[in-house]
Amino acid sequence: MYDHQLFVQTLSEFVRTLVRPYDVDTVLNDLALRVTDVLHLTGSGVSLAEDGRLRMITAIPPHLVELEKYQEEHQTGPSVEALHTGEIVLVPDIEQHRERWPDYAEVARSSGTPSLAALPMSMEEEAFGTLSIYAERRDWTEDDVAAARLLADMATAYLVNASTHQQQAELNAQLSHALESRVVIEQAKGIIAEARHLSVTQAFELIRSHARRHNVKIRDLSEAIVHMGMRL
The missing domain is CATH 1.10.10.10 (Winged helix-like DNA-binding domain superfamily/Winged helix DNA-binding domain)
Incomplete structure (x- = not known):
């Protein structure tokens, strides 16, 4: 599933993107697009933390918006768990987690995404948000997780760099x-x-x-x- 050659090419392109003055929402949308391509996913989504709550920013393709919105509205699900624990949450089969997240599991099943994972976007124990990745039935490999995490870490570093003391007001406006x-x-x-x-x-x-x-x-x-x- 993991395409190393495409990953290296994508990594190079993403680096060049991040050194230019892009809006935060553009960078996060780019992150979702790139990780979806590299890992041959059915889609992905990015949410940001706001006052301790998860807020959806983007979901690709559009049919995953409902799944991302559910977590924002109810503050429950793998991405919320990843945000608060700082740990990657891997779900090869959502059917195995119906007791854990009953309503969320039903929304995931309806969207045709039985396999998913949530990665915290954090640095030095400060949580900025999460990257969610979605696929047809799939056992997540170490390569899958490493590639997704590296792209997420790069986007997180962009957010951190944008949040210097001199730029804090601008970053808040961008968020x-x-x-x-x-x-x-x-x-x-x-x-x-x-x-x-x-x-x-x-x-x-x-x-x-x-x-x-x-x-x-x-x-x-x-x-x-x-x-x-x-x-x-």
Whole structure:
């Protein structure tokens, strides 16, 4: 499952990304995309810690949003456990954990992701958030975990570097911006889905493809859709 050659290439690209002035939400979305590609996952998600609670930032592909949102709303599940314990939580088969997280397990089963893992994004015992990775039935290997953890650690280091005393106010604004981005993107997806008679998943793919072709941020395009009446 783990593609070493792709990992090395991805690592090099990610390093170059992190030395440029990117927004926090862009870096975390990039993390989710890259770890999904490298490990051939069905998807992944990133959440940040805010006042001791887990808040979802991104989930790829969109059908995993419900699974990530469940943990945010109920503050229970593998990612919440990883955040508070600082330990990696490996779940090869969610059916084996129904007693542990009964409702979460049902949401995971419905989303078609029986195997998942949650990795804490932390440094020097300070928790910043979690990286969740999802797959079809899979026994997580040491290589899988090592690759995901290295990418997560790099993204965490970016957050730490951005949180120096001189930049603390800016970082807090960026984190709030990241949380607000989710709201406006969800609104844009709904608008495009209704206007084009598409599913929400199809609407998101249309928005993301348009953003890539025109080299604009998904957040900026979503703002134009929601507040300026732009249609694709």
